[in-house]
Amino acid sequence: MLxxxxxxxxxxxxLEREMQWFNQSSADWLHLDVMDGVFVPNxxxxxxxxxxxxxxxxRPLDVHxxxxxxxxxxxRVAELPGVKFFNFHYxxxxxxxxxxxxxxxxxxxxxxxxxxxxxxDVLLPLLPSLDxxxxxxxxxxxxxxxxxxxxxxxxxRLRELLRxxxxxxxxxxxxxxxxxxxxxxxRAGADVLVAGSYVxxxxxxxxxxxxxxxx
Numbered sequence: 001m002l003x004x005x006x007x008x009x010x011x012x013x014x015l016e017r018e019m020q021w022f023n024q025s026s027a028d029w030l031h032l033d034v035m036d037g038v039f040v041p042n043x044x045x046x047x048x049x050x051x052x053x054x055x056x057x058x059r060p061l062d063v064h065x066x067x068x069x070x071x072x073x074x075x076r077v078a079e080l081p082g083v084k085f086f087n088f089h090y091x092x093x094x095x096x097x098x099x100x101x102x103x104x105x106x107x108x109x110x111x112x113x114x115x116x117x118x119x120x121d122v123l124l125p126l127l128p129s130l131d132x133x134x135x136x137x138x139x140x141x142x143x144x145x146x147x148x149x150x151x152x153x154x155x156x157r158l159r160e161l162l163r164x165x166x167x168x169x170x171x172x173x174x175x176x177x178x179x180x181x182x183x184x185x186x187r188a189g190a191d192v193l194v195a196g197s198y199v200x201x202x203x204x205x206x207x208x209x210x211x212x213x214x215x
Contacts, residue, residue: 001182002192003212004029004062005205006174007053008044009196015049018200019056025206026213029062029084031174031194036067039092040141050080060084062194064113064174066140068092071099078106085132087111089140091118100129111172115140116148120158127167132192133158137185138175147176152188159189179211186215 005027010018022030032053035044044066054061061083065073070088077086086108093099100110111132114120116139123133135154138145151173158171173185174194182193193212202208 001186001213001215002028002170003199003209004031004172004192004194005199005209006031006033006194006196007200008033009200011200012045012049015052016056019053021205023056023058025209027059027199027209028192029060030057031062031064031196034063034065034067034073035141039068039089040066042141047076050077054080054082057082062111062172063087064111064134065089065092066113071102074099074102074106078108083108085109085111087113087132087134089113089115090122091115096126097129100126104129113140114154116151120154120161123158124161124165127162127165127169130167130169132170132172134172134174134194135190136175137173137177137181140175145176147178147181151175152184155185155188155190177212179215182212182215 033044035042037043062085064087086103090112103110109131113134115136137148137151170192171190172192173190177193177195178198199205199208
């Protein structure tokens, strides 16, 4: 199991300290939720924070854009050191295949996110070209929400579609992830867990990451 803790739950007043323990942990990637207050009803952080994190973080960056017109940010994200995935919402673009191709040309991992109510079957023609699919298990925009149980069926369905198409994409899940839901997601077929409050809010975040990785 790969673990990508979400910076959204970090203490932004002590970002350097948060990155110190993070770099010592067994986390695989750092998940960065960029919100514009339009596509989702919340604001998070922009490029000044992304640049600071890129400087401090020793793990690949998992950049998740919850924004309208994600294509307008591709060049700036690609310039950041350490970016592994450029992840945009299926619901935010009219021609996702074209943006996926542009992301590939920039040398970044291709990734796409679905909101809870968007069925995974919409990705069928795109799966062979994707490196990662993120399924939101809460409504995007705010951390600390309860896990939506129907996500388990979506994970299983997506795993079956990947088998049918020969796709190689990781299945990542974000929202309400903890030890219990993480185990359920693992059994359903997920192989990447995004955890915010469960990790950054833990008394021992390094141990919380290690525990998720055993699932």
